[in-house]
Amino acid sequence: MQRLNQVVKATIYSFLLLAGSALAQDITVIHAGSLFDSRTGDVARDQLIFVEGERIIGVTPADEGIPDGANVIDLSDSFILPGVMDMHTHIVSNLANNFFAGYFQSPHRATIGGVVNAKKTLMAGFTTIRNVGAADYMDVALRNSINDGEIPGPRMAVSGPGLGITGGHCDSNALNPSYEERSDGVADGPWAVREQVRKNVKYGADLTKFCATGGVFSKGTQVNSTQYTLEEMQAIVDESHSHGRKVAAHAHGNQGIKRAIIAGADSIEHASFLDREAIQMGIDNGTYFAMDIYNTEYTLERGVENGVPEENIEKERQVGTRQRQSFTLAVEMGARVVFATDSGVYPHGDNGKQFARAVRFGMTPVQALQSATSLTAELLGWEDQVGAIENGLYADIIAVHGDPLDDISEMEDVDFVMKGGMVYKNK
Numbered sequence: 001m002q003r004l005n006q007v008v009k010a011t012i013y014s015f016l017l018l019a020g021s022a023l024a025q026d027i028t029v030i031h032a033g034s035l036f037d038s039r040t041g042d043v044a045r046d047q048l049i050f051v052e053g054e055r056i057i058g059v060t061p062a063d064e065g066i067p068d069g070a071n072v073i074d075l076s077d078s079f080i081l082p083g084v085m086d087m088h089t090h091i092v093s094n095l096a097n098n099f100f101a102g103y104f105q106s107p108h109r110a111t112i113g114g115v116v117n118a119k120k121t122l123m124a125g126f127t128t129i130r131n132v133g134a135a136d137y138m139d140v141a142l143r144n145s146i147n148d149g150e151i152p153g154p155r156m157a158v159s160g161p162g163l164g165i166t167g168g169h170c171d172s173n174a175l176n177p178s179y180e181e182r183s184d185g186v187a188d189g190p191w192a193v194r195e196q197v198r199k200n201v202k203y204g205a206d207l208t209k210f211c212a213t214g215g216v217f218s219k220g221t222q223v224n225s226t227q228y229t230l231e232e233m234q235a236i237v238d239e240s241h242s243h244g245r246k247v248a249a250h251a252h253g254n255q256g257i258k259r260a261i262i263a264g265a266d267s268i269e270h271a272s273f274l275d276r277e278a279i280q281m282g283i284d285n286g287t288y289f290a291m292d293i294y295n296t297e298y299t300l301e302r303g304v305e306n307g308v309p310e311e312n313i314e315k316e317r318q319v320g321t322r323q324r325q326s327f328t329l330a331v332e333m334g335a336r337v338v339f340a341t342d343s344g345v346y347p348h349g350d351n352g353k354q355f356a357r358a359v360r361f362g363m364t365p366v367q368a369l370q371s372a373t374s375l376t377a378e379l380l381g382w383e384d385q386v387g388a389i390e391n392g393l394y395a396d397i398i399a400v401h402g403d404p405l406d407d408i409s410e411m412e413d414v415d416f417v418m419k420g421g422m423v424y425k426n427k
Contacts, residue, residue: 028071028421030397031062038365038373038388041366043405046076051348051395054420058391060186062080065124075399075416081164081369082389083127083154083378083396083419084411085367086351087290088248090344091117091131091139091156099307102173107136114142118153120349121291123425125414127396128376128386130267130340132209132248133162133170135184135271140204142193144348155156155396158246160205163196163236169215169250185210193228197239208240212265213256213425214297217308217345223315224253224273225388246381253318254278261287267314267379269340272319274326280360287417288379290340291327293361295318298346324361331362338379339372355404365405395421 009089030049037044048066050058066072090113094101101111121129131139139158146153161184164170168186175181187196197208211227214221221227228236233249240247241264252272259267261281267288271278274289282289299308299316330337341354348421358368377387386394399416417425 001068002020006366016412017144025069025268027057028073028395029066030073030080030418031066031076031078032078032399034058034068034079034082034403035335035389036068036079036369038082038370039369041077043193044223047080048421049080049389049395051397051398051421054394056393056395058390059389073416073426078399078401078415079388079403079410080397080399081404082373082387083398083417084125084352084369084372085339085341085380086121086126086341086372086386087267087288087338087376087379088340088342088344089129089131089291089348089351090120090133091121091348092131092134092142093344094157095116097302097306099309099312103174107138108389110135111138114138114140115151115153117348118142118146118151118156121343121351122419123414123417124154124156124349124351124390124410125417126351127398127417127419128155128310128380128382129154129156129157129246130207130380132207132250133159133185135161135201137161137205143206144204154369154419155394157206157382158204159209160200160203161188161196162250163193163208163210165211165227168211169213169218169221170209170211171218173219173221181263181380188232190231192240193232193236197236197243197245197421201243201245201386206247207246207248209234209250209269210236212251212260213253215250215252215270216308216319217312219309219311222253223319224255226256230263233260233265237264246379252323261285267338270342271321271330272323272326274330276329276333279330279335283335288336288338288375289330290338290343290379291323291330292340292345292354293324293357294350295342295345296323298350317338324357327358327364331367334380336375337363337371338376341393350412352412354413357409359408365408369404369411394419 143156246266287390377383404410415427
């Protein structure tokens with residue numbers, strides 16, 4: 001197969017050279033100073049990336065020449081890599097920083113916030129994201145608008161409303177009983193959760209998100225407490241998989257993590273209180289761990305200013321250090337740890353700050369980049385579309401000026417963004 005790809009690339013390249021400017025004018029050629037191979041972790045110097053329409057049609061050494069008439073983007077002084085991905089975002093949100101802003105602003109404002117946040121995320125170099133939890137299918141509408149070219153933003157895999165038990169982390173618990181407050185995805189019992197999964201599929205969700213434990217930013221829940229029985233979790237996973245949807249399980253506590261793995265969840269979100277047994281269970285079952293290890297800093301620094309109640313800040317104190325220890329252990333044991341930030345807890349567009357934390361807490365720079373490219377593509381099941389710079393994949397390509405393998409913080413300042421062959425940013 002590798003030899004066949006080489007032959008295809010050589011044939012395309014030779015054809016362009018012979019055809020001359022008439023056809024070459026429809027081709028964009030990116031001259032890459034350094035090109036990161038997200039599959040192997042290798043770096044090739046002085047390469048040409050050929051793009052036609054939305055897709056990459058070939059990669060060759062620069063000394064083979066550029067066809068006359070081609071559109072050339074000179075990034076010969078830059079480090080080129082696939083557009084990076086964030087597997088845990090809350091991109092649809094109110095624009096105000098105040099913790100309770102959603103109670104005072106309409107859901108339409110939150111959708112508009114999603115439009116603003118989508119552009120910020122794309123400009124930061126994140127060309128693909130998962131959005132895990134949004135009321136009233138607002139993330140479905142945002143995804144569709146991006147896909148139709150109406151607004152700029154990353155490719156999105158969206159969950160719609162997250163499933164949760166009554167009074168649990170995926171419910172809304174702040175108001176007194178007279179308001180009859182209840183989140184869209186609340187469902188109790190095996191048949192009720194199946195019905196909610198079917199409803200989410202009906203209205204366009206790409207995946208299912210459910211809450212297997214309490215959480216940091218909910219009222220009255222404990223991060224270590226397990227929510228949903230094994231029977232309920234198995235019903236969620238079975239129904240989702242029968243519709244071709246993968247499942248993301250919010251789980252901080254170790255018991256809830258293990259129960260979600262047994263039930264067959266495809267990814268564990270947060271995974272704060274891991275032990276070796278839980279990690280090995282995840283490895284044995286092919287489970288991905290989506291662990292957000294930057295946002296604690298923002299919450300503890302700015303939480304009070306943003307109106308976050310002391311109850312929630314205290315839970316963040318309990319979780320932050322332990323989660324980073326779990327991250328280190330998961331990396332050491334060889335678990336599939338994907339890039340996931342919980343954006344929305346911190347300002348959108350700052351997603352790249354997590355790369356430095358991933359390296360600080362155990363990953364090599366190569367592993368950190370792969371966790372946001374080839375590995376995330378595998379989790380999504382989109383490895384034949386995104387996550388690498390290869391013939392036939394979408395031309396989702398970014399560039400930084402320095403070498404992130406020497407200084408991973410380069411990923412916080414992306415200079416060039418191409419998504420689907422369209423340039424959105426070129427400093």
